[in-house]
Amino acid sequence: MTFKPAEWPRKLRSQEWYGGNSRDTIYHRGWMKNQGYPHDLFDGRPIIGIMNTWSDLTPCNGHLRELAEKVKAGIWEAGGFPVEVPVFSASENTFRPTAMMFRNLAALSIEEQLRGQPIDGAVLMVGCDKTTPSLLMAAASCDVPSIVVTGGPMLNGYFRGERVGSGTHLWKFSEAVKAGEMTQEEFLEAEQGMSRSSGTCNTMGTASTMASMAEALGMALSGNAAIPAVDSRRRVMAQMSGRRIVQMVKDDLKPSDIMTKQAFENAIRTNGAIGGSTNAVIHLLAIAGRVPGVDLTLDDWDRCGRDVETIVNLMPSGEYLMEEFFYAGGLPVVLKRLGEAGLLHKDALTVSGETIWDEVADVMNHNEDVIRPVGQGLTPQGGIAVLKGNLAPNGAVLKPSAASKHLMQHRGRAVVFEDIDDYKAKINDPDLDIDETCVMVLKNCGPKGYPGMSEVGNMGLPPKVLQKGITDMVRISDARMSGTAYGTVILHTSPEAAAGGPLAVVRNGDMIEVDVAGRRVHLDITDEELVARLAEWKPAHEQFESGYGWLHQQHVEGADTGADLDFLKGCRGNAVGKDAH
Structure with missing residues (x-):
């Protein structure tokens, strides 16, 4: 891709606040000077917002304040003016009912912070699962030059x-x-040994997957995804990103220039190669929905990812952790292997101003057991499998690299849980009529139903089955599952039960057929019976009457299109509004 930088110098959007000597300009500039900023900082140099998701209640991002100081150093060095902006931080491990319910709220609030303040470019300080997509969604909606800096994974x-x-x-x-x-x-x-340093999950969970997606999209500097949080090279990456964003503003290099349809196809294939989280499906669909001119669908996930080998040998699909992935060469090695296999759009642009292939063509693999050669992958089809049928007319997803081969084609009796509370009440009952051949079905856990679509799809098996030495069963729901989880778990079933999808009318004893190779999930009843059941269906999920919960349930779309709020889709730009003073 050829990118033509804008001419420099030119008037920046921040000058609408700080340029000149009018009453309004002096009002904005004068208040900023109470922090001791010299007058010449407001002379037209790029003002860079460091959008920081640090929070004591987001432990994955607990070190981002220190990392932001390195970003600031890079911005100063490149002639920019850094301003740190604390933004909405949805923690995966503390937010209830689920962090996913607040991804869209975070994106909305951050979008308005970007648009409504004198920011010429943004450094997106991310880490925990929902922080990466929410900031990318906001940046895409505003189309302000932006670069991702990830906090990095914790140590083994x-x-x-x-x-x-x-x-x-x-x-x-x-x-x-x-x-x-x-x-x-x-x-x-x-x-005591699970979380022994700062950083995000050390598996190829959603946080590391989304860091990899940001790099594969071209929205982060090469190598950003895998550097451990406590490694000194993570701080170097932050400082170099601070330098780079200043030039991006001067060049007017925007998210819409980088996140093209080809870039999203690169990310989808990368997700297959790394054995990435199923959550990447819902997040990339939502991000793409904010980028002008990009039409990404669930079918693109199957088309692009179906024949991609999983070559990264990391948990939950494999053996190693993110530390070894970094030492082996990290994501650049994966991208190079995809390029050599003809599975990478090599001319896709990145935040560096170079193409993605220019960034990775000369990298080396330092451990071929961690990043395997093509032809020796963990599974020949590592991409996300998109299943459809009368049980999921709009689609459902499954992660083949984390599933059991013997269950990829299965027919079993449904054991139904009407919601997560019903599941918790029944699952440990020794009298529960269930065995390993059954299909566990969980309803009312989708975007509207939970609400927010929690990571409960990888339902724990009943003790009576576990005690037989069984470790996996087919599970179907409209929920999500953690990227760190594993099993033959069919997720994101759309339409969801709370929206009156066919999942809502599955009954105990119904037979369900799953054929992953054939991309089919089928409720074995007649069409007439299905229509009759749906006609009798009434919603049974919790419904909010006010507040954000009400707004979310009224406007959230299905998982098959990214579960964004319908009124937030599209790019609204970064036009400067009227000054009220």
Whole structure:
């Protein structure tokens, strides 16, 4: 792709606040000077907003204040004027009912902060799962020059000599306790080694997946995704990104120049190669929905990712953790392998001003067991599988690299849970009529139903099954699952139950057929029976009467289009509004 930088110098949008000597300009500029800024800082140099998702209640991002200082240093060095802006931070591990309910609220608030303040360019300080998509959605909606700086993953966890992957081993050890294979005391001992440094999950969970998506989209400097949070090279990356954003503003290099349809196709293929989170589906669809001229659909995920091998040997699909991924060469090596296999749009532009292929053509792989050669992957079809049928007319997704091969084609009796509370009330009951051949069905956990679409789709198996040594069953829901999770789990079933989708009328004892190779999920009843059941259906999910919960339920779209709020889709630009003073 050829990009023609804008002529420099030129008038920047921040000069609408600070340029000249009018009463209004002096009002804006004068108040800023109470912090001790010299007059010449307002002379037309780029003002860079460091949009920081630091919060004590977002532990994955708890180190971003210190990292922001390195960003500031880079901005100063390049002749810019850094201003740090605290923004909405949706923590995956503290927000209730689920952080996903607030991704769109965060995107809305950050978009208006970008648009309504004197910011010429933005550094998006991200880490925890929802912070990356929410800031990218906001940047795309405003189309202000922007660059992603990720906080990075935490160091490897260890328990009695075994690598412990954050999230992945939480699920594994929890099931082991229920199966009687691990004591509660051992579980508590393992907890101490799970999160032993600053940073996001050390598995290829959603945080590391979205960091990889940002890099594959071209919205972060090459190598940004995998550097551990506490590695000195993470601070160097932050400082170099600070330098780079100043030039991006001068060149007027915007998200719409970088996040093209080709860039999204690169990201989809990258997700397959790394064994990335199913959450990337919903987030990339939402981001694309904000970029002018990009029409990304669920079908693109199947078309682009279907034949991509998973070559990154990381938990939950594989053996290693993000530390080893970084030492092996990180995402640049993966992108190079995709390019060599003809699976990369090599001329896609990045924030560096260079093409993605220019960035990775000369990198080396330092561990071929961590990043495997093409032809020796963990699975030949690592991309997200999009299933359709009468149970999911608008689609559902499954992650083949985390699923069990023997369950990829299956027919079983439905055991239905009407919502997450129903599941919790029944799952440990020894009299529950269930065995390993059944299909577990969870309803009312989608964008409207939970509300917010929580990560409960990887339902824990009943103890009576676990005690037989069974570790996986087919599970179907309209929920999401953590990127650190694993299993033959069909997610994002659309339309969701709370919107009157067919999932809402599945009954105990119905037979369900799953054929991943054939991309089919089918409720084995007649069309007439399905129509009759849907005609009788009445919503049973919690419904808000006021506040953001009401706004969310009234306006959230389905998972198949990204679960954005309908009135937030599209690019609204960064036009400067009228000054009220």
